[in-house]
Amino acid sequence: xxxxxxxxxxxxxxxxxxxxxxxxxxxxxxxxxxxxxxxxxxxxxxxxxxxxxxxxxxxxxxxxxxxxxxxxxxxxxxxxxxxxxxxxxxxxxxxxxxxxxxxxxxxxxxxxxxxxxxxxxxxxxxxxxxxxxxxxxxxxxxxxxxxxxxxxxxxxxxxxxxxxxxxxxxxxxxxxxxxxxxxxxxxxxxxxxxxxxxxxxxxxxxxxxxxxxxxxxxxxxxxxxxxxxxxxxxxxxxxxxxxxxxxxxxxxxxxxxxxxxxxxxxxxxxxxxxxxxxxxxxxxxxxxxxxxxxxxxxxxxxxxxxxxxxxxxxxxxxxxx
Amino acid sequence: xxxxxxxxxxxxxxxxxxxxxxxxxxxxxxxxxxxxxxxxxxxxxxxxxxxxxxxxxxxxxxxxxxxxxxxxxxxxxxxxxxxxxxxxxxxxxxxxxxxxxxxxxxxxxxxxxxxxxxxxxxxxxxxxxxxxxxxxxxxxxxxxxxxxxx
Amino acid sequence: xxxxxxxxxxxxxxxxxxxxxxxxxxxxxxxxxxxxxxxxxxxxxxxxxxxxxxxxxxxx
Numbered sequence: 001x002x003x004x005x006x007x008x009x010x011x012x013x014x015x016x017x018x019x020x021x022x023x024x025x026x027x028x029x030x031x032x033x034x035x036x037x038x039x040x041x042x043x044x045x046x047x048x049x050x051x052x053x054x055x056x057x058x059x060x061x062x063x064x065x066x067x068x069x070x071x072x073x074x075x076x077x078x079x080x081x082x083x084x085x086x087x088x089x090x091x092x093x094x095x096x097x098x099x100x101x102x103x104x105x106x107x108x109x110x111x112x113x114x115x116x117x118x119x120x121x122x123x124x125x126x127x128x129x130x131x132x133x134x135x136x137x138x139x140x141x142x143x144x145x146x147x148x149x150x151x152x153x154x155x156x157x158x159x160x161x162x163x164x165x166x167x168x169x170x171x172x173x174x175x176x177x178x179x180x181x182x183x184x185x186x187x188x189x190x191x192x193x194x195x196x197x198x199x200x201x202x203x204x205x206x207x208x209x210x211x212x213x214x215x216x217x218x219x220x221x222x223x224x225x226x227x228x229x230x231x232x233x234x235x236x237x238x239x240x241x242x243x244x245x246x247x248x249x250x251x252x253x254x255x256x257x258x259x260x261x262x263x264x265x266x267x268x269x270x271x272x273x274x275x276x277x278x279x280x281x282x283x284x285x286x287x288x289x290x291x292x293x294x295x296x297x298x299x300x301x302x303x304x305x306x307x308x309x310x311x312x313x314x315x316x317x318x319x320x321x
Numbered sequence: 322x323x324x325x326x327x328x329x330x331x332x333x334x335x336x337x338x339x340x341x342x343x344x345x346x347x348x349x350x351x352x353x354x355x356x357x358x359x360x361x362x363x364x365x366x367x368x369x370x371x372x373x374x375x376x377x378x379x380x381x382x383x384x385x386x387x388x389x390x391x392x393x394x395x396x397x398x399x400x401x402x403x404x405x406x407x408x409x410x411x412x413x414x415x416x417x418x419x420x421x422x423x424x425x426x427x428x429x430x431x432x433x434x435x436x437x438x439x440x441x442x443x444x445x446x447x448x449x450x451x452x453x454x455x456x457x458x459x460x461x462x463x464x465x466x467x468x469x470x471x
Numbered sequence: 472x473x474x475x476x477x478x479x480x481x482x483x484x485x486x487x488x489x490x491x492x493x494x495x496x497x498x499x500x501x502x503x504x505x506x507x508x509x510x511x512x513x514x515x516x517x518x519x520x521x522x523x524x525x526x527x528x529x530x531x
Contacts, residue, residue: 002369002470004325004430006332053515076428095517113519143499143513155469155487156499226497247499365488402480405489418473423485432483439474447475451522455476460529464472464481467493467503 005077021047023314024110024119026098027257029056030300031290032125033082034307035314039123040089042315047119048086048093049112055079056127057254057291058300067300078300103264103286121314124261124273124281124288125307128254128298133165137221138250145227145247150174153247157182160246163230164188165218171251172196172204178249179209186245188213190235213243221248256292268294279310285317324369325376333434337381341441344383346412349374350391350403366424370407373424377434383441409433411440427470472525479525507531 023039025032028050039046053059055076064074087093096114103122110117130148132138138146147153150164154177162182164175167189173196175185187204192214194201204210213232219240220231229244256271266282268274272295273288275281281288289306291298325333351367371388378386391398391406401410401417409421419440425433439445447455473481486493486501496505504521505511506528516524 002324002366002424002426004329004373004426005428006329006431006434051517097517097520113517143503144497145499147499152469152501153499156493226499405492407488416477418477418480420481421483421485423488425483425485429483429485436474443474445472445474447472448518451472451518452475454522454526455472455479458476458478458526458529460478461507462472462476462479462525462529463507464479464525465484465492465496465505466481467484467486467496467498467501467505469486469501 019045019047020107020118020120021045022119022318023047023121023123023311024049024108024117025123025125026101026110027056027125027127027290027292028054028083028093029125029127029290029303030058030079030082031127031292031303031307031310032056032123033079033086034304035123035125035287035289035311036086036091036093036307037082037089038308038311039314040086040091042311044311044315044318046091047117048091049098049110049117050093050095051097052095054083054093056303064300098260101260101264103261103283106285108285120318121285121287123279123307123310123314124258124265124286124292125290125303125310126257126260126292128256128291130250131253131255133218133221133250133252135218135220137223137227141221141223141227144225145223146221147247147249148251150177150249153249154178154181157247159183161186161244162247162249163243163245164249164251166251166253167191167194167196168251168253169196169200171249172200174249174251175210176200176204176207179207182209182247184209184211186211186213186243188216188218188230188232188243190215190217218248254291254298258292277309278313279306280313280317285314287314323376324373330376330380333377334380336434337383337438340438341381341383343413343441343443344385345437345441346385346387347374347378347437348387348389348401348410348412348417350389350394350398350401350406350408350410352391352406364406367407370409370424373430374409377437384437411436413440413443429468429470472522478529 022044023046025035025048036046036048096112098112100111102109108119108122158181161184163186164171165188175187178185215235216232218230219233222229232241258271274294275288279287279289287310289310290303351371352364378384410417411419473479503513509531510524510528
């Protein structure tokens, strides 16, 4: 199937270093973009800093089909619309790596690869990265058979056999997606039941191309130039076995991108940022929103809601309320 | 049945009218409708690629299209550095340095449109320091970007 | 970049149509960028880091 899509006009102005913004948002996923939208509408001078591409985890998702009100699933379009909407009201976006931050005091400093930016308030919306297996072979074969993104890389496994590691929504949904290309998808899970939402599970169980390996963990990823198999261990019996596969997709959870904030804001033992119901961290003027926050649910709908709250309370903070 | 929707055609016609500066020559290398297929040069989307660039070039007087046969015009292909098809060469002030191999579908189509405009303007939105660094290059650089339709 | 410099040529290659090249450069993910056969990286980079990779390729 071919289609030809036009991206919305990219007219978002870039931020200039050394300007003092009312609000700087770190991260251009759904939480950051929603915060940008609300902040700009509130009249705050707003800069969003993104290190790679806008969209966060959603940019890597095949289809966003559980955003309330959007019956037709969306993917990249959703992010384009959010970006357009935020820039329509005046939010600026700069692409740079954040190198260091100083969040104490009235003026916060954000040092980036594109220069130093200053702000009265900061919203941390840096999201999460994929948890690695930490198994031998994982780094060596990354991009050569080890992947963390089915949407990006699935097409390279046409008529091949791939393993998916994990038992949550991401693992099972992406496994289901991979059957569009792969001849067989083997979902490897360390427990004997999936953690994924019921509808997602049902879809996977009904898919004849999906097989399951229960109670199994990956000991090693093996191959020569590219991956050709996995060494598995049965957690009940301790028995090892080899499983020939052409690729392996890892979806075993996420870790927060908060290394930069260690020692500056309070983090929980897993590294997520605890906030109150106004999305405020323990540091005055510093807020957190989206997946990076200590929160019971990490979805686009919760991330955008967080972003809105964080922006509204950043506005009140700046105006001394 | 056009590949580009009527709405998008209207939008692009307007955009090209506003933003194109110099003429852009699009050269498409494809293979003819001959029943003989050249072994090893299976051309999955040659027909669609041709239709696509025909539709795009029809949207502005400033876009000229030349369709060439990869086999019959092998000499020209070699001269332009084209080694596989379908190949779309964007030629203006850029001396054939921008090429698309394969059909630019999904959001790649959007990048393709932006490239046509940048080639026509002979300038991009790159930062000034990037432009300066590029201007100081003394060696040739060949960038290949692999993409899939999204 | 190819528009800005006479020394730069850029090809956008639709991976699923050119399997042999994909195998040659062991493309297992997109976007994958190969510069002068010497430098390669995967994923989107900010402009300044992208430029650094181009300059690295031009030096080797």
